[in-house]
Structure formats: structure tokens, C-alpha cells
Amino acid sequence: MSIDLAQFFQTFFEEATDHLADMERLLLHMDTAAPTADELDSVFRAAHSIKGGAGIFGFTRLSGLTHVLESHLDLIRSGKARMTEAIADELLQAVDYLRLLLQCCRDSCEPDEAEYQGMLQRFEQLGSGAWATSTPPATALESEDGSFGLFAAPLTEADEGFGFFASPPAPAQVEEAIEGFGLFAPLDAAPPTAVDEGFGFFEPMPGKPLTAVVAPAEAVRAAAPAREAGKPAPAPDAASIRVSVERVDQLINLVGELVITQAMLAETGQHVEGPVAERLQNSLNLLERNTRDLQEAVMSIRMLPISFVFNRFPRVVRDLSHKLGKGVELVIQGEGTELDRGLIEKLVDPLTHLVRNSIDHGIESPEKRRAAGKPERGTVVLRASQQGGNIVVEVSDDGAGLNRERILAKALENGLPVNEAMADADVWQMIFAPGFSTAAEVTDVSGRGVGMDVVKRNIADLGGRIEISSVAGQGASFIIRLPLTLAILDGMSVAVGQEVFIIPLTYILESLQPGPGDIRRVAGKGEVVHVRGDYLPLIPLFDVLGLRGVHDPATRILLLVQAGEHKAALQVDDLLGQHQVVIKSLESNYRRVPGVSGATVMGDGRVALILDVADIVHASHTAQAA
Amino acid sequence: MNAPVSSAVEYLSFSLGAEEYAVDILKVQEIRGYDAVTSIVNAPPFIKGVINLRGTIVPVVDMRIKFELGEPSYNEFTVVIVLNLAGGRVVGMVVDGVSEVMNLPAADIRPVPPMASVVATEYLTGLASVGERMIILLDIETLMASPEMGLVEAVVA
Numbered sequence: 044m045s046i047d048l049a050q051f052f053q054t055f056f057e058e059a060t061d062h063l064a065d066m067e068r069l070l071l072h073m074d075t076a077a078p079t080a081d082e083l084d085s086v087f088r089a090a091h092s093i094k095g096g097a098g099i100f101g102f103t104r105l106s107g108l109t110h111v112l113e114s115h116l117d118l119i120r121s122g123k124a125r126m127t128e129a130i131a132d133e134l135l136q137a138v139d140y141l142r143l144l145l146q147c148c149r150d151s152c153e154p155d156e157a158e159y160q161g162m163l164q165r166f167e168q169l170g171s172g173a174w175a176t177s178t179p180p181a182t183a184l185e186s187e188d189g190s191f192g193l194f195a196a197p198l199t200e201a202d203e204g205f206g207f208f209a210s211p212p213a214p215a216q217v218e219e220a221i222e223g224f225g226l227f228a229p230l231d232a233a234p235p236t237a238v239d240e241g242f243g244f245f246e247p248m249p250g251k252p253l254t255a256v257v258a259p260a261e262a263v264r265a266a267a268p269a270r271e272a273g274k275p276a277p278a279p280d281a282a283s284i285r286v287s288v289e290r291v292d293q294l295i296n297l298v299g300e301l302v303i304t305q306a307m308l309a310e311t312g313q314h315v316e317g318p319v320a321e322r323l324q325n326s327l328n329l330l331e332r333n334t335r336d337l338q339e340a341v342m343s344i345r346m347l348p349i350s351f352v353f354n355r356f357p358r359v360v361r362d363l364s365h366k367l368g369k370g371v372e373l374v375i376q377g378e379g380t381e382l383d384r385g386l387i388e389k390l391v392d393p394l395t396h397l398v399r400n401s402i403d404h405g406i407e408s409p410e411k412r413r414a415a416g417k418p419e420r421g422t423v424v425l426r427a428s429q430q431g432g433n434i435v436v437e438v439s440d441d442g443a444g445l446n447r448e449r450i451l452a453k454a455l456e457n458g459l460p461v462n463e464a465m466a467d468a469d470v471w472q473m474i475f476a477p478g479f480s481t482a483a484e485v486t487d488v489s490g491r492g493v494g495m496d497v498v499k500r501n502i503a504d505l506g507g508r509i510e511i512s513s514v515a516g517q518g519a520s521f522i523i524r525l526p527l528t529l530a531i532l533d534g535m536s537v538a539v540g541q542e543v544f545i546i547p548l549t550y551i552l553e554s555l556q557p558g559p560g561d562i563r564r565v566a567g568k569g570e571v572v573h574v575r576g577d578y579l580p581l582i583p584l585f586d587v588l589g590l591r592g593v594h595d596p597a598t599r600i601l602l603l604v605q606a607g608e609h610k611a612a613l614q615v616d617d618l619l620g621q622h623q624v625v626i627k628s629l630e631s632n633y634r635r636v637p638g639v640s641g642a643t644v645m646g647d648g649r650v651a652l653i654l655d656v657a658d659i660v661h662a663s664h665t666a667q668a669a
Numbered sequence: 670m671n672a673p674v675s676s677a678v679e680y681l682s683f684s685l686g687a688e689e690y691a692v693d694i695l696k697v698q699e700i701r702g703y704d705a706v707t708s709i710v711n712a713p714p715f716i717k718g719v720i721n722l723r724g725t726i727v728p729v730v731d732m733r734i735k736f737e738l739g740e741p742s743y744n745e746f747t748v749v750i751v752l753n754l755a756g757g758r759v760v761g762m763v764v765d766g767v768s769e770v771m772n773l774p775a776a777d778i779r780p781v782p783p784m785a786s787v788v789a790t791e792y793l794t795g796l797a798s799v800g801e802r803m804i805i806l807l808d809i810e811t812l813m814a815s816p817e818m819g820l821v822e823a824v825v826a
Contacts, residue, residue: 299724300724542708589711627724627725629709629719629726631725631757631758632725632727632758633709633726633728633820634819636709636711637710637711639709642707642726648705648721649707649721650705650721650726652707652709652710
């Protein structure tokens, strides 16, 4: 039984989280001077839905506070109270607090009672001016504090949102209805089958219908459409279902296996001869196409628009700019760009850091901006776009830009190897060193020097890179490049010695066979290759990978790769082909291997390692510098 | 190390050179042939590489190389014992041969005396005598998680 209830809890938590997000979004976008009726209705409905759900599951605090909120929103909606900037702020804080409460319900922990009462009082007082003149009696509030409050209240208060409470059942049934629902709060008070019936509307359960409980079940069923109709209008995805991430991942894994099996079949099919060969080949081609389509379709389930991350930033920017007394405009572009859900979640922290940094350090105070001849309000741009197999997320500001001198001075102080002649790009990279902060003073916003190194590590964990460009006086931008998805990549398979390796296509610029005069030795050890006027370091892969094997310089093939700022030429023995490979973790049963980002299973069932080109290029770069 | 508490535990015994070892059979997932191993970049010699075990990447350790016992030759008779360890980690180990599944009553298991052996005594749970044979019981969980095997991420990178 507890399992069933937990399932409903989960649905409630997810819905409530969505509603809170809706409320926040609406409040932020609202023109507080003249809010439209639609906006107010939507905020009201979101609060109302949370209250309803919280009441059903016996989260009395959650329903208590949302009730007070809802009452006040109702006053505003009916024109009996005014919406102001200050009230919007209060409401936003309430949303934050509700999130906290929701988290508490989820973790079954107890929120601080004093804080809760304080919150409650604030909002009761907020409405108190209007209370005197409006009809809802203060006693209704009191009665709602009990676990049955929700059900008692709508009977006295006309309420259009939840149809099923508005039309109360016959008096005789009311008692039973309350009893029937009440069992969600005190669990042990009711027989388990009754609960099943009570929630029967999710799925008709076989079992003896208890007359006492059938009535509410009916009522709820009847209410479902009413509730649906009451949902906020702007939700564009009309038909959707909630599926747990595990199930989607399981699907992705299975499709991954299917892709491998298909590749095995294709390989075997090539060796078939005779009259059936052509027919088999046609079928195999069809299978390949279908598998690829299926794979893309399944992968797209995990894709979410990046607006899921971006949407939280209007709030962050608003709060922070108020706090710091800076005027900051947030511009969001490309929020429809889709990327893997796993990436989305892990982007939140790094992006928050970068945005906070931009506002705190990047954007100057209004006075300074005026003095510099810039508009007083600074601008922070969040931009996402897809560029080939990469997602590029950019946080840029029109502030002061990074301060080269200060970074160099700080780096010197921290004992980092620096010199005056360093390229800007190298200087900027130093702010990613652990414990590095040039902030003049530590504020609670930033300046503790933790952060940028974490940002860099988080991004690296996602298989991405972060680059900085900055112009003094004009602003800085942080550019994050991420792979489209964590699960699959397009790669080139190459032979090195007896082994086969996969090199991600995103790194590869071109492949070429150098002429004898193109390769020069430098200082007797390293080699460089001359490509169209550029000298690129040559990295023999068999050396890096510790493989023995004869290699004939005349037949060597070079892959030109670019990792971040650095270009290099990787020397391989042969190019085998281009594949879409499913990335498997090497670390789940083994450990991280330098120069290797993962593994995959090839068409013949063998494992091939996926090379971490950036790591290899970087390692050779530092080895040469040393 | 303490002898197993329960009265009798089933063990899978295997040979490494002239010596006979055994592991708790509950740690054994399956036994398979040695095949299609992809070597890992810059790994120590006893880590032969990784295999594809139904879609999972599993490292394979050659115990004969690790403990310098027996001849590390690879043919169709080479066996890999696939272990399922704590935390769901799967590791394959190459041995000379798998002998049998045996029931060892706790009474037959003697503590390990302080001695010099190829396997450090902290990775041994005891010695058992079965007839004329002496079987060395391995604490495979601790051994595979130990830093000297290099199979898991070192705490300090």
C-alpha cells in the first residue's frame, strides 16, 4: 500500500514543482503595475492546484500557506487588493518557501515551525487590509489547518477551480466522503482496500467496492475534466505523459544494443554470397535505416529545450541586481535549443555561477557605466545554439571585461607560472585555477574563489569545454561547448598497431597523408607537420597509447584535430570507417584512463576505446612546454 | 581475517600454477572463455584489457601474471571467472583452470598463519584441507578493491 501512495506522492511533487515554476514565471513576467486578468488567474490557479493536492495528501503546512496565498491572490484578482512590485517580491519569496516546504514533504523532514508561522503571518497581514472589507471569514482559515481542512473549506467557500468540491455531494455522503479521503492523512485509520478504491480513478482496481468510499471516487472522477479545464492555458504540449528517467534510459540502452546487433549483422551479411546475397543486403540496409531512425527517436525523448535551465535566470538576475544596486537586463536567446536531459540538469550550477559572476564582477555600477559612456543598465545575454554536433551556450555581458593585470598579479601571488607576454586566452584560463578570485572583497554573491574551478570541472565532466573571450571595457563572454548528447557520438575508427580506436568526429578537421618534406623534427625530439603554412605538433598515437608496432613513415596517415585553442596532427596507421557509436562507461567497472573518454562495442562484438582527444592534445602540449 | 561464520559455505576452486585457490561462489557470476580482449592504454601487464559482456564493459585481470603463478598462455581452454563484486562492479579474472564447487564446513578452515606468500595474507580468509589438498581461500572482494590491483579509482587522484 505504501508503495502505491508513494507513487501518487511522486506525481503530486512533480506537479507541484511545475506549478511553482509556473507561478514564478508568471510573477516575473507580470507587469506589476497593470497585471492582466489572465496572468492573475493563472497564478491563482497554480496556487490553488498545489493547495488541493497538498490537502489530499495531508501536507497541512503546504496547503495552509498556499491557502493564505490563494486568498490574497483572489483579492487581487477580484480587484479588492492591488498588485505592486513589493507584493510580487513577497509572492516570489513565498514561492521559494513553498519549494522548501515541498522538499521537506518529499524528504519527510520537519520545517522550522517558527519560520512557517512567520511566513503565514506575513501573508495574512498582507491581506489584512482587505480582509476587513471582504467576505471570506477569518474562521475559514482556522478550520483549514486540520487535515480535512481542504474538504471542509470549499464547502463553505464558493470555489470554481475544483469542480468537484464546488458541487458538494448530498449531506449524508459528505461525512463519508471526508472519511474516505481523510484516510490519506492518518494512514492506519482505514483498511487498505479502501485506499485503492478511493484512488480508483487512476486505474480501476478489482476488489470489493466499499459503498462508503465509492462516492468520493465518483466525485473525483467527475472532477477530473473540470480540473483539466482549469489548467493554465499557455501549456502548449496538450498530450503528454510522465515517464521516469530510468525507463527512458532503459529504452536507450536497449536501442544501443540493437544498434550493435544490427552492425554485427551488417558485417556478417557482407560475407554472404550467392543468389540471396542481394536480397539480404537490401534488407540489411533497410534494417540499418530503421535502427537509426529508432535510435534518433528514442534519443529525442531525453532531449529537453534549454529553456528548462534558462527559465530560472530572470529570477536570479532580478534578485541579484536588486541586491547589488545594479540595473541589469537579461536577454535570452535560443531557449528552444534542445539537449540531453542529463546535460540540462548539470548545466544549472555552472551557468548560475557564470551569470552571478557576470553581474557581480562584469557589470559595473551605474555611475561607472555612465562615466564610461555606456547605458546605465547593463546587459547579460544567455544564448544557446546548436553548431554541428555541439551545443554552444554563451553567457556574455557588456561590463568591464576581465582585468588582465589583476589576474596576472593574482596568479603570481598564488604561485602560478606566468609571464607578461602570455596570450590573453592563456591568461583568462587562469581564473579556472582552484582558489582563484580577483574580487576585491568577499561578498555573499561571489569572490570566495570557489566557483570557477568547479564550473570548469562540471563542464569537463559533461565532455564539454569552456572558452573565454574578453575585451577590456566592452565585456566578457564565457562560451561553453557541449556534446549534443551523452550517450552517442559520431566517430572515426582508426587502426593503431593491432588495436582499433574511436576518435570523435567533432574534433577532426581533416585527414591527410603527408609528403616526405612536410614533417620536420624540432630540437631532435618532437616532430611538426607543415600544413598550408601552419606548423602543427605531430602526435604519434602509438607512442601516446604505449603500443608497440612497426610503423612505416611513408604510409602514415595524419588526422588534424582541434581541441579548444590547440590544433594537432594525430598519427594513425589506418582509417577504418565512420560510425555512430554508443558510449559505454569504462569507469563503471574499471577506472578512468588518461587519454580515454570511454569505450564502445564495435560491429564484431569487440570493445574499442574512445580517445579523449582534448586530453591527449593537452598532455602533449604540456609535455612539450616542460 | 575471520573464518566464515556460517557452518558451511560453497566455494569455487581454481588452480593457479601448482596452487589451488577458492572464492566464495556467491561472488561468481559466470565462467566464460578468454576471447576478444581489447587492451587498455597504459595499463599494467596483468590487466589484460576489457571485454564486452553483453553490452557491459568488463575489465579482465590475469591472476597468473599478477601472482606470477603458472604460464600465461591464451588458447581455447583459457578460462575467465566473471566476478560480481560489491557495488555491482563486474571483473573478470583469468586462471589456469576451474576445478570444482565445494562445500567447506567452517571446521575445516584454518586461520592463515603469518607467512610469506604471493598473495598478501590480508587478502586470504583461511586455509582449508580437503583430503591431501590444501586450498587457499581468497578474500576476493578486498583483493579486487585493493590499490595494488589498480582496478578502482585511487582515492587521491
